[in-house]
Amino acid sequence: MATPKTPDSTRRSERSRRAIFDASLELIGEVGYDKLTIEGIAARAGVGKQTIYRWWPSKAAVLLDAFLADAGDEEIELPDTGDLAADLKAVLRASVDEFNNPAFEAPYRALAVAGANDPELSEQFVTRLQETGYQAYVNRLRHAQEAGAIAADADPRIATEMLLGPFFQRWLMRSLPLTHDFTDTLVDMLMRALAPR
Template identity: 80%
Template sequence: MANPKTPDATRRSERSRRAIFDAALELVGEVGFDKLTIEGIAARAGVGKQTIYRWWPSKAAVLLDAFIGDAGDEEIELPDTGDLEADLKFVLRATADEFNDPSFEAPYRALAIAGANDPELSRQFVSRLQDTGVQAYVNRLHKAREAGTIAADTDLRIAAEMLVSPFAQRWLMRSGPLTHEFTDTLVEQVLRGIATR
């Protein structure tokens, strides 16, 4: 009689990891970060809480990995149609749509708030998520500077932050809606300041 196949531990681990990620993202949307618990994630995922603690030190760490997924390993590239203003408007409009989606907004807001009280989480959040996004803007602005569209002495990092920081501030503080009109105006104002004279 043939021996039964040995279970593939790697596949089982990946299934468990995916179930944990799905559970964390679902639960943070349902109960919020304060009421999110390792026990709740484990129960929803159908795993023991010791499995979660073997891979992550806290609920915030689980949520960060769940939210970033594989995206943190990929370089982001903004479109380059040759029209910097149109490209930036396209990207910021899409970003506004994403931030207005509750399934994106709940975990991102939870991580932003948790990071304010946890320096290590904040460092990881910035290095794995925010810096990647800002660098994509820097890279696109670099191409525009080489093409002579923006002033040669433009500090590209500051210019990129001028595009994303007011957006992030408005969203985080809920000081106004993230509309396409807002993002278009933001792009126009920033480009007016850095355009070649």
């Protein structure tokens, strides 16, 4: 007589976690952050809401983990072809396409807006999501500086903020379209500001 198999709780937990992530990302696109609820996520994922509260303190925490689940822990590196302007333009054009994609835009915007009213979420958003991307730009600019492509006294962190600040402002406020032409212009202006003297 065969011995019944003991259910693998690890596998079940991972299935539930994945279902919760998928549900939260689907719902944020369908109903928006204000109408997103733990109850709604639980119902869509087919789990009890107590399961979600056991792992996360809020819907924002669920959404942040869901958004980061597929990102991995690899360090981000910008391309380095030897042409800083071309590399920055290529990366920012890809970023425009990504930020204009509703599947990316809805959760990212929700997290950015929620973080404005939640200092703890804001800190998590910056350290776990935004800072990784910023550091990739800082590293690329520092390498260009070492190669003599930008001024030796330029601050790579400030230069990164000069480049990405207007990008995020335009995207977040929806004041004007976020386009390839816009980001190309940002790069051209940054390159003039950072030109070796």
